[in-house]
Amino acid sequence: MLDKLNPATEDAPELIAERWIGALDAALAGRFAEGLSGLFAPESHWRNIFGISWHFATFSGRQRVVAELLERAAAVNARGFRLDDRALIPRRAVVAGRDVIEVVFTFDTSNGPGTGAVRLLHDASGNSAAWTFSTMLDFNRICDAHGDQAAEQSHARDFAAPDWLEQRRVSRAYADREPDVLIVGGGHAGIAAAVECKRIGLDALIVDREQRIGDNWRLRYRGLKLHNKTPVNLFRYLPFPPTFPDYIPKDKIANWLESYVDIMELDFWTETSFEGARYDDTTQRWTVTLQRSDGPRMLHPKHIVLATSVSGTPNIPTIPGIERFGGKVLHSSQFAAGRQWAGRSVVVFGTGTSAHDICQELHAGGADVTMVQRSPTMVVNVEPAQLYDKTYLGDGPPVEVRDILNSGVPLPVMKIAHKIITDEVKRLDAALLSRLERAGFRLEFGEDGTGWPLKFRSRGGGYYFNVGCSELIADGKIRLIQAADIVDFTATGLALKDGTSLAVELFVLATGYKGPDHLVGRLFGEDVAARVGRVWGFDDATQELRNMWTRTPQPGLWFTGGAFSQARIYSRFIALQIAAIEAGTLSKSFNSKPFNCTHAN
Secondary structure, eight states, X not given: OOOOOOTTXXXXXHHHHHXXXXXXXXXXXXXXXXXXXXXXXXXXXXXXXXXXXXXEEEEESHXXXXXXXXXXXXXXXXXXXXXXXXXOXXXXXXETTEEEEEEEEEEEETTEEEEEEEEEEEOTTSOEEEEEEEEEEOHHHHHHHHOTTSOOOOOOOOTTSOOHHHHHXXXXXXXXXXXXXXXXXXXXXXXXXXXXXXXXXXXXXXXXXXXXXXXXXXXXXTTOBOSSOGGGGOOTTSOOOTTSOSSOBXXXXXXXXXXXXXXXXXXXXXXXXXXXXXXXXXXXXEEEEEEETTEEEEEOOSEEEEXXXXXXXXXXXXXXXXXXXXXXXXXXXXXXXXXGGTTSEEEEEOOSHHHHHHHHHHHXXXXXXXXXXXXXXXXXXXXXXXXXXXXXXXXXXXXXXXXXXXXXXXXXXXXXXXXXXXXXXXXXXXHHHHHHHHTTOOBOOSGGGOOHHXXXXXXXXXXXXXXXHHHHHHTXXXXXXXXXXXXXXXXXXXXXXXXXXXXXXXXXXXXXXXXXXXXXXXXXXXXXXXXXXXXXXXXXXXXXXXXXXXXXXXXXXXXXXXXXXXXXXXXXXXXXXXXXXXXXXXXXXXXXXXXXXXXOO
């Protein structure tokens, strides 16, 4: 442990933090394992987001943290650890139920400058030790150092040369060049990846099959809004205007994506279908087949980023007997509006967010609505749901600093924090939850009661942010039946276990979406799919999402997706790695099993 601070200063977070960070820098410089060990709590965690070595992993337990930190810091000459009090003055906070001192710091490595956060446990005796420690390369400082990315300053013009609009048209055409990076999917994740690639100097092209930028939001059901508040969903470089609502409607976010692409000057092909690709190990390029509205096109990018969303392809399950139904069957992705079903009977399969929203819209449009529950689901009122994102809400530092703090929470600590929040959410929502259970709705609250964010990271759904549909179910205005209550499908609807029948004109399958890994075999071949393995969901070894935002076992193939905040935080690291590969300082090949992150004290 650090020596005790004297009583006059032991309660000053700035002095505690300065003393700790100085001792860290000295211990790493001297490769002093015993001294370094004294700076970390027995149950400490280090989350390395490519900050010290080109790896993305969380290490847990003091012995493991110290061993990995010493080895990796020496390999990249990590040095000069110092407080960044311009970003955040060290402060007291409560994280996952524990009193900590939160600190943001900077450092230097042979790969570039870094930044990170530490949460110190400080006891009454004056001892300080790190509980969580995170490191990442500082993308902004690395890009700023390039210098040649600055906007044109001169007013001088060559009137015979192509003007700005003509240059943009030439850039988008790719008639005489190949992109460094082809990004497949033009939603928020693909756009975030493209803007970071462009900033660091890479030539990136986005392709999307929709007719218009933003259509992946614009064409979804009429009542859709984002279910977390605006500060969580900010884009880098161009924050939302203060006039934006807390919960952004789908068409507004669609228009924002379209505007963002234009303002950031990103190259984007709409009405372009990605048909498949094969990788040439000799040239280290892909041969990509595209189908555009004006015909086929072939490209040879060095890298492909699959940004088709972790919930982008409809999951249409096999439901025995549904083929006997003579009415209409739609997946939720095909459902547009409820008004046309006024006075008609509709059954919605599913109890996730889309299912609830569609049921509520159908009810508002005058339809007779029945919801079919297939498995227990978490329900949380939309305002308490924001407690999971409280890092971004209220007064505090800029979003860039909040991203550092938020990304510095390792999975084990996140689970503790989310369980505490879920218990609070259940208390706040107790009256509603009790009414739902009386109506026959089956509830659950995630693995070990950790709530919806980890459900999203592990399975992409299984929860609902209540904006009124739960009350309709509790009041019996939307009928609820369990899938087990269905005996059979008939030409006109459902035969139920109690001997009754339900006449139906439309079935809506709100049965979720498939993850990105299901596309890999179809688009790249089964050998690539086998090499890559699973995408999304947590990897036990790294304690991070599988194959996301990092090199994969297939050279030149990358994955991005997730929430707006995840795309904003992690897209820059795809750009950093690709830039390092193209500069020859990072291998394009990657061992998918480089870690043995056994928990140890």
